[in-house]
Amino acid sequence: MKTIADIARLSGVAKSTVSRYLNGGSVGELTKKKIERVIKETGYVPNTFAQSLKAKKPNIIGTIVPRLDSYATSQTLIGIDEKLRELNYQMLISNTSQDLEREIENIYTMARQKVAGIILLATQITDTHIEAFQTLQIPILLVGQQHQDVYSVIHNDFDAGYDIGKYVMDKGHRKIAFLGVTENDIAVGVNRKEGFKKAIQESGDCEVKYYETSFKMAEAIRKAPDIIDEFNPSILVCATDNIALGAIKAAHLKGIQVPKDISVTGFGGYDVTEIIHPSLTTVQFFYKEAGQMAAQSMVKLVNNEQLTPLLVSRHKIIERESVDNLVNHKL
Numbered sequence: 001m002k003t004i005a006d007i008a009r010l011s012g013v014a015k016s017t018v019s020r021y022l023n024g025g026s027v028g029e030l031t032k033k034k035i036e037r038v039i040k041e042t043g044y045v046p047n048t049f050a051q052s053l054k055a056k057k058p059n060i061i062g063t064i065v066p067r068l069d070s071y072a073t074s075q076t077l078i079g080i081d082e083k084l085r086e087l088n089y090q091m092l093i094s095n096t097s098q099d100l101e102r103e104i105e106n107i108y109t110m111a112r113q114k115v116a117g118i119i120l121l122a123t124q125i126t127d128t129h130i131e132a133f134q135t136l137q138i139p140i141l142l143v144g145q146q147h148q149d150v151y152s153v154i155h156n157d158f159d160a161g162y163d164i165g166k167y168v169m170d171k172g173h174r175k176i177a178f179l180g181v182t183e184n185d186i187a188v189g190v191n192r193k194e195g196f197k198k199a200i201q202e203s204g205d206c207e208v209k210y211y212e213t214s215f216k217m218a219e220a221i222r223k224a225p226d227i228i229d230e231f232n233p234s235i236l237v238c239a240t241d242n243i244a245l246g247a248i249k250a251a252h253l254k255g256i257q258v259p260k261d262i263s264v265t266g267f268g269g270y271d272v273t274e275i276i277h278p279s280l281t282t283v284q285f286f287y288k289e290a291g292q293m294a295a296q297s298m299v300k301l302v303n304n305e306q307l308t309p310l311l312v313s314r315h316k317i318i319e320r321e322s323v324d325n326l327v328n329h330k331l
Helices: 004-011 015-022 029-042 048-054 071-086 100-112 127-136 157-170 186-203 217-231 241-253 287-302 326-330
Strands: 060-065 090-095 117-121 140-143 151-155 175-180 207-212 235-238 263-268 281-285 310-313 315-318
Touching: 004 015, 004 029, 015 029, 060 071, 060 100, 060 287, 071 090, 071 117, 071 287, 090 100, 100 117, 100 127, 117 287, 140 287, 151 157, 151 287, 157 186, 157 235, 157 263, 157 281, 157 315, 175 186, 175 217, 186 207, 207 217, 217 235, 217 241, 235 241, 241 263, 287 310
Parallel strands: 060 090, 060 117, 117 140, 140 151, 151 310, 175 207, 175 235, 235 263, 263 281
Antiparallel strands: 281 315
16 A cells, blocks of 8 residues: 555655645646656555544544434435535544443544544433533534534424324324333434324324333334233324334234224334335435535534524425224214
């Protein structure tokens, strides 16, 4: 593997001249042609990460994610990467495996690596997070959660919960089980549930029970049968598509047909929800689009441009096969 020193030696110029050329500095035309010829002949590829660390204005954006085995995360990362490339920035990814201590550690580590800014796909924001943000004094942008003191790109979880609540009520469901997650996750665990509750309160004449599970499909498969046996709901409203997929699997294992015997909805709009049978009615979030918004916003922060503190991505209900229309049964 060739280095800048090798390129300088083969070109017959100083190492600093090659470095200046690679960083877009002023180099004589003849010298420029010599360096370009050697680079072409040797196949030399500059270490852009090292260049960014040395540059007065680095172009690496750190992106910290809670997990890599997630459709929402992968789509958001694709959006971030595509937009950053378009804007001549690069992405450095760090995974925390849903470990909050590791997440805080990664924030400080990213800053020591001289990234231009950090995009954090957050599950919750603690006082320790805020302390880190204030200590580091580099641009920070949250995706998926919001905080009054930090720039944020969020999904409209409250309105999404409200919309799915109105939808299931319009379909005639009056005995509903809501399968949520921990309220430590404000977006998914609180806002989706509170939006749903508002829709139910407006409609009235409805029996709802709220249950807590995790983001893991396996736990939904384990918990859903007991919920069905205990409460016998007409519909399971699930806080994520993974929970909904687990609920459908659990129903199948019990010999219960979806949607004939029980209906199921989710949140997310994962690709797999369209190809399973029955296909899942869900609230679609535009994760890739949110990632692009986050990248665009981060570059504005890095360049000290004006930015709205809170940006909200869009959503829509995708109506498929997993919800029975009970109103038709009464006609």
